[in-house]
Amino acid sequence: MTTTQLINKQTLSTTALFGLLVMTAFLCMQCGACSIPVSAIVKTISAHLFSYPDLDSLERLHNTIVWNIRLPRTLLAVVVGVCLATAGTVFQGCFKNPLVEPYVLGISSGAAFGASLGIVFPSFFLSVQVLAFVFGFMAVAMAYTMARVRGQTPVVTLILAGVITGSIFSAFVGIIKYVAQDTALREIVFWLMGGFYYAGWRDLAILVPIALPCFVIIWLSGWRINVISMGDQEAQSLGINPEATKLLLITLATLMTAAAVSSVGIIAWVGLMMPHATRMITGPDHRIVIPVAGILGAIYLIVCDTLARTLTNAEIPIGIITSILGAPYLFFLIRSKGQRVFGG
Amino acid sequence: MLTIDTLNFSYTNKPVLDNISFSLTRGELCGLFGPNGCGKTTLFKCCLKFLTGYTGTIAINGMDIKTIKTREMAKLVAYVPQDHKPPFPYLVKEMVLMGRTPHLNPMSVPKARDMEKAEQALSTLGIAHLRDQPYDLLSGGQRQMVLIARAIAQETRLIFLDEPTSALDFKNQLEIWKTLRAIADQGITILACSHDPNHVAWFCDTTVVLNDNEVAATGSPATVLCQEMMDTIYQGSCQVRDLEDIKMILPKGVTHKQPTPREIMA
Numbered sequence: 001m002t003t004t005q006l007i008n009k010q011t012l013s014t015t016a017l018f019g020l021l022v023m024t025a026f027l028c029m030q031c032g033a034c035s036i037p038v039s040a041i042v043k044t045i046s047a048h049l050f051s052y053p054d055l056d057s058l059e060r061l062h063n064t065i066v067w068n069i070r071l072p073r074t075l076l077a078v079v080v081g082v083c084l085a086t087a088g089t090v091f092q093g094c095f096k097n098p099l100v101e102p103y104v105l106g107i108s109s110g111a112a113f114g115a116s117l118g119i120v121f122p123s124f125f126l127s128v129q130v131l132a133f134v135f136g137f138m139a140v141a142m143a144y145t146m147a148r149v150r151g152q153t154p155v156v157t158l159i160l161a162g163v164i165t166g167s168i169f170s171a172f173v174g175i176i177k178y179v180a181q182d183t184a185l186r187e188i189v190f191w192l193m194g195g196f197y198y199a200g201w202r203d204l205a206i207l208v209p210i211a212l213p214c215f216v217i218i219w220l221s222g223w224r225i226n227v228i229s230m231g232d233q234e235a236q237s238l239g240i241n242p243e244a245t246k247l248l249l250i251t252l253a254t255l256m257t258a259a260a261v262s263s264v265g266i267i268a269w270v271g272l273m274m275p276h277a278t279r280m281i282t283g284p285d286h287r288i289v290i291p292v293a294g295i296l297g298a299i300y301l302i303v304c305d306t307l308a309r310t311l312t313n314a315e316i317p318i319g320i321i322t323s324i325l326g327a328p329y330l331f332f333l334i335r336s337k338g339q340r341v342f343g344g
Numbered sequence: 345m346l347t348i349d350t351l352n353f354s355y356t357n358k359p360v361l362d363n364i365s366f367s368l369t370r371g372e373l374c375g376l377f378g379p380n381g382c383g384k385t386t387l388f389k390c391c392l393k394f395l396t397g398y399t400g401t402i403a404i405n406g407m408d409i410k411t412i413k414t415r416e417m418a419k420l421v422a423y424v425p426q427d428h429k430p431p432f433p434y435l436v437k438e439m440v441l442m443g444r445t446p447h448l449n450p451m452s453v454p455k456a457r458d459m460e461k462a463e464q465a466l467s468t469l470g471i472a473h474l475r476d477q478p479y480d481l482l483s484g485g486q487r488q489m490v491l492i493a494r495a496i497a498q499e500t501r502l503i504f505l506d507e508p509t510s511a512l513d514f515k516n517q518l519e520i521w522k523t524l525r526a527i528a529d530q531g532i533t534i535l536a537c538s539h540d541p542n543h544v545a546w547f548c549d550t551t552v553v554l555n556d557n558e559v560a561a562t563g564s565p566a567t568v569l570c571q572e573m574m575d576t577i578y579q580g581s582c583q584v585r586d587l588e589d590i591k592m593i594l595p596k597g598v599t600h601k602q603p604t605p606r607e608i609m610a
Contacts, residue, residue, distance in 0.1 A: 096431045220451045227445050229432060233394050234425055238498070239418030239446030284432035287453055 010288045013281070017295045024299050025078065028306040029070045034061070041066050073199040076207070076263070077305045078298040081270060083211050083260035085297025086218055087253035088271030089278070089290055093225040094246050095155050098279075101272035102257040105162035105250075109169035110139025111261040116176040116188045128191075129206070132262035139165045140254045144247075152232075153243065193317030194265035196305050203263045210259040214252040215294065221249060222287035229286075267319050269326030270297050276333055345370050345502055345533040346391070351400035353383075353390055360386045361398070362557045368535060368550075370501070373528035375544035375565070376537040378554035379577050384537045387554070388504055391535075392423050404502060418446035422495035424505040427487050433478040436490050440465055443497030458497075465497035469523060485516030492523060503527070505536040509543065521547040541582075545569050545591040553577065566591065 026038050040059070044066040047055050055063070087102035095104070103109075114135030118128030126134070143161040147153050177185055190197075218225075224245055227235050232242040257271070278293040304321040351364040360383045368374050376384055389395040391402055393409055402409045404420050412420070422443070430439075443465070444458035454462075466472045471489050474482065479490060488508055495503045508524070509517040517540075525547050528534050538544055544551045545565045553560040553568060555577045561568045569591055571584045585592045 092431075098431055223445070223448070223453045224450075226434070226438070227442055230430055230442065231425075231428075233389075233392070234423070236394065236414060237392055237418060237421070237423035237425075238442055239415040241414045279432065284434050285438055 010282075014288070014291050014295070017292060017299075021078070021295050021299050021302075024302050025074050028302050029066065029074055031306050031310050032065070032070065034065055036062055036066060036070075041070075045071065068200070072201045072204055073196050073305065074302055076196055076199040076203050077301040079204065079207050079211050080260040080264050080267065081274075081297035081299070081301035082215060082294040083207075083256040083297075084267065084270040084301075085274035085278075085293040086215055086290060087257040087260075088273075088297075089275040089286065089293045090218055090225065090249050090253040091271070092275050093229045093286055094249055095159065096229050096231060097155070098276065099272075100159070101269075102253065103166075103266070103268075103271070104159060105143045105254070106139040106164075106166035106169060107136045107254060107257050108261060108266045109166040109173065111136030111258060112192055112266060113139075113169040113172045113176070115191050115262070115265070116173050116180070119187050119191065120176055120180050120184050129262045133258045135169070136258035136261055137254060139169055140250070140258075144250070151243065153246070190317060191265045192319075194267040194319035194322075195308070195315065195317045196264055197315060199264070207259050207263050211256055214256045218249065218252055218256075219290050221245075222285075222290050225249065225286040225290075226284075265317075265319070267301070267322055269322045269330075270300060273326050273330060274300065276330075280333075345372070345405065346535065347401075347403045347406075348387075348391070349401045349403070351387070351390060351398055351402060353386055353395065353398040359557055361390070364400070364554075364559055366552050366559060366562045368502075368533050370533055371528055371531040373524060373534045373547065373549050374536070375548035375551045376535055376554065377539075377541060377544050377551050378560070380539075382554040382577075383557045384554055385506070388423075388506060388537065392421065392504060393417060415446050418498065418500075420500055421502045421504060422498040422500040424488075424491045424495050424503065424508060426506050427484050427491070427511055429480045433480050436471070436474045436477050436479050436482070437462060437466070439479045439490050440493045440497050443494035443499075446498065461499070462493075462497045465493040468496055469493045484511045485513070485519065488512065488516075488520055489523070492520070492527075496527065500532075502533045502535070505534065507538060508536055509538065509540070517543065541569055541574070541593040542591075545593065569593065 026041060029041050030036055030038055040062045043053060044058055044063055047053055047058055048067055084102055091100045091102055091104060092098050111132040114131035114133070115128050117135075118124055118126065118131040124131070140162075143158065143165045144153065146161040146164065147158040149157070173188075177188055180188060224240055227238050227240050228242060228245055228249075230238070235242040235245070274293045274297040275289060277296055278289050282288045282292050300322070301318070304318055304325065308316045308318045308321050345368050347367040349365050351361055352359070353361040364387060376387070378384055386395065390398045391409070393414070404412070409417065440462040441454050441458060444454050444461060447458065448454060463472065463475075466475060469489050469492060471486065471493060474486060474490070479487065482490065492505075492508070505524070509520050512520065521543055524534055524536060528549070548565055550563060551565045551568050552562045553573060560576060561573055569584060574582050574584055574593060581596055582593050583596050585594055
């Protein structure tokens with residue numbers, strides 16, 4: 001098979017999955033307390049983007065629900081899904097381990113601490129979102145600094161350092177929960193389980209400028225991630241500086257994860273599961289795994305979020321749904337594919 | 345091609361390499377040989393820049409490797425590691441294609457030309473039929489062949505192999521050495537470390553014997569691998585025999601085996 005054929009095949013499957021993503025998005029936007037037909041959704045979006053048909057011709061209720069609530073919420077699910085799945089792929093590739101997830105370096109605990117700070121002390125000069133982002137990033141930076149010895153960052157040391165920073169920040173979150181008022185405590189618990197409750201265009205305006213460039217650079221580095229996953233020495237003998245490349249990739253993946261976590265809380269499983277699911281479809285070449293994992297992550301989160309807001313009258317935190325759906329899937333993977341998927 | 349001059353290296357006060365000097369010429373197949381713990385692996389790591397902090401000079405094509413950047417270095421030297429399984433089930437063609445990495449622009453992906461080079465490397469080693477197989481499901485011998493094909497696709501003038509035959513059956517060991525011989529005959533310099541003195545004697549042009557962190561001898565295997573040298577490095581546990589014009593290194597005792605009582609009775 002020549003490269004052109006290979007790329008064509010890859011482009012084809014990526015395009016097909018992208019089509020599936022768009023379809024899922026429209027189908028899910030229909031659902032909710034007020035059911036809206038797809039035609040009305042298309043009309044609303046077209047009216048806003050292309051001024052056709054005229055905005056005034058729209059039903060006001062549909063307009064508000066679609067443009068101000070469901071569309072930004074769906075788009076946010078897409079971006080967060082892409083962020084978590086891409087970051088998961090990067091971490092698994094860089095750590096040569098198919099079992100790590102984006103939160104492995106303590107980012108979730110750091111972000112949780114930042115968010116709880118913001119919730120308990122609302123007068124703090126930074127918002128909950130910014131605090132979560134800053135502390136999430138800081139946790140990873142701490143882990144990386146701790147693990148770095150004589151210019152080298154061995155994977156095992158790095159993961160242990162992640163466990164250490166993670167547990168320190170979890171303890172801090174514990175302290176804050178302990179001293180928090182009831183309402184603040186409730187809010188912290190909800191934040192920890194993740195959710196798109198307050199999703200709006202503002203979140204997208206913050207998230208997209210961080211996520212998009214990171215995603216593009218990571219996608220372009222797909223081939224280098226393949227080489228890095230061979231191990232440091234082999235990567236170096238193949239002409240890639242393993243330390244510098246890993247530092248760059250981990251920084252980008254951390255930025256994406258921190259941005260996603262800070263806007264919607266901690267959503268588990270996406271970053272661990274999507275790379276696996278993707279490798280089963282596309283094989284392990286990261287040039288194709290990265291975009292496909294991103295798309296699958298987006299589809300998964302849209303579906304989970306739709307379930308979260310439609311299953312019951314109240315809204316279920318999405319972290320619960322992703323875990324309940326994700327765990328059996330991983331079980332299925334272990335039983336059916338066994339060692340092939342998990343290395344070893 | 346490769347010149348090592350008064351190389352010294354120590355891990356926190358424990359000297360591992362002591363005044364190592366030798367050089368390799370173009371198209372030479374050199375066996376690096378010595379007992380466990382003699383510093384072979386460390387020497388490899390220094391030559392490939394995995395370890396820095398040594399004193400002395402290592403030069404490739406007359407250039408000190410300290411001045412060569414990682415990417416440029418990978419165009420000069422290829423490294424064939426010991427057989428290992430990667431964490432993901434890459435296909436054989438993808439593994440070999442990775443050898444093209446130093447020839448790519450940093451953000452780019454392999455092009456049709458790189459695919460051709462990878463295919464050529466697979467054909468050179470006679471494993472083109474394995475192209476679409478997952479690398480991790482191959483046998484040890486096949487995996488070693490794939491790693492050598494990757495080094496060929498890298499198109500370097502110098503290849504380092506770390507115990508290329510350590511986990512292989514006898515036939516595969518010979519296959520690998522014959523392959524290395526053929527590669528060296530095309531003008532590529534090879535430094536392979538090995539634990540088997542016979543392999544060095546049968547296939548290599550030259551050998552460098554390391555013992556106690558020093559170079560014990562360099563030169564052609566026919567002269568270097570003598571009884572005296574074997575006694576020095578293996579403390580008298582083997583003997584050297586000449587079988588027509590081929591050297592055989594045998595464990596002491598097997599040829600002077602006393603007949604057992606049962607054999608005498610018969």
